[in-house]
Amino acid sequence: GEEVAQTPKHLVRGEGQKAKLYCAPIKGHSYVFWYQQVLKNEFKFLISFQNENVFDETGMPKERFSAKCLPNSPCSLEIQATKLEDSAVYFCASSQSTPGNTIYFGEGSWLTVV
Amino acid sequence: SQQGEEDPQALSIQEGENATMNCSYKTSINNLQWYRQNSGRGLVHLILIRSNEREKHSGRLRVTLDTSKKSSSLLITASRAADTASYFCATDSFYGGSQGNLIFGKGTKLSVKP
Numbered sequence: 194g195e196e197v198a199q200t201p202k203h204l205v206r207g208e209g210q211k212a213k214l215y216c217a218p219i220k221g222h223s224y225v226f227w228y229q230q231v232l233k234n235e236f237k238f239l240i241s242f243q244n245e246n247v248f249d250e251t252g253m254p255k256e257r258f259s260a261k262c263l264p265n266s267p268c269s270l271e272i273q274a275t276k277l278e279d280s281a282v283y284f285c286a287s288s289q290s291t292p293g294n295t296i297y298f299g300e301g302s303w304l305t306v307v
Numbered sequence: 308s309q310q311g312e313e314d315p316q317a318l319s320i321q322e323g324e325n326a327t328m329n330c331s332y333k334t335s336i337n338n339l340q341w342y343r344q345n346s347g348r349g350l351v352h353l354i355l356i357r358s359n360e361r362e363k364h365s366g367r368l369r370v371t372l373d374t375s376k377k378s379s380s381l382l383i384t385a386s387r388a389a390d391t392a393s394y395f396c397a398t399d400s401f402y403g404g405s406q407g408n409l410i411f412g413k414g415t416k417l418s419v420k421p
Contacts, residue, residue: 226408234393236411249408284349295340296397296409300349 195219197299199285200267205305206275214302215267216285224248225268226286226296227260236284242268275306313396313412321420326383328415330396331376337399339372340409341381344393353381353394386419393417 198217206212218225227239238252242262253260257275262268272279282301288294313330320326332339338357342350354370356363356379363370369382383390393416397409 228409234413236395236397236409238408238410241408252408286350295352295355297352298342298350 197285197287197297198267199283199299199302201302202300203303203305205307208276208306209274212272212275212279212304212306214270214283214285214304216269216299217267218285218287219297222287222289222297224288224290224296225262226288227268227270228284228286228298230282230284230301231280239270272304275304277306280304280306313394313415315415316413317416317418319418319420320386322386322388324386324419326386326390326417326419328381328394328417330379330381330412332379332396332398332410332412333377334398336374339370339379340397341368341370341379342395342397344395344414346392350395383417386417388419388421391417391419 197219200215204212223244225242229237229239240250240253240260241248245262245264257273260270282303284298284301286296286298288296313328318326336358338355340355341353343353344350353368354363354365356370356372358374361372367384372379379396393414395411395414397411399409
């Protein structure tokens, strides 16, 4: 597709439940990134992939968070046993190659943990 | 951690006026990108400027980059009410080989009054 597609747009989970978010990068883009935006301004880098391989996971919390990009499937970000502080907008982005190229973002998935 | 710092944090102007937003960063970069985020929406890419470029234009947008001062500015000329949004700068820092992931500033919230 011509844009980064994220689903679902909104997700509400009770504390302790699992949340799974999906992302389809722009067709032809090799790199996928996940970011977390809290408090409507601060962006935190979580993880990036080059095709199906983890490229940089320095931002991923050690526990409860995992991500995958498998061939012929949307990429996914999964949060086990969600906590209130996981409430945020999760953005997926993709680029043709990196570094030095434009990174295009999806519309985000709004996760609310209650 | 946040690399970029935008100022001002908030800016309110009348339609037709120009809006200037500034961004400072801390480390050497490959490039700097400016994004717009409308309330409740995703990030829209505006301009990418590379570290060897000093100025770039796109329509009513003008971006400058001063690597000696580690700063960039975004100028929106002849502003419109539709320009009301938050504007973020983002850099990919270079540590002997960039991983490509972006480090965002906290954004400038621009309000353009009709």
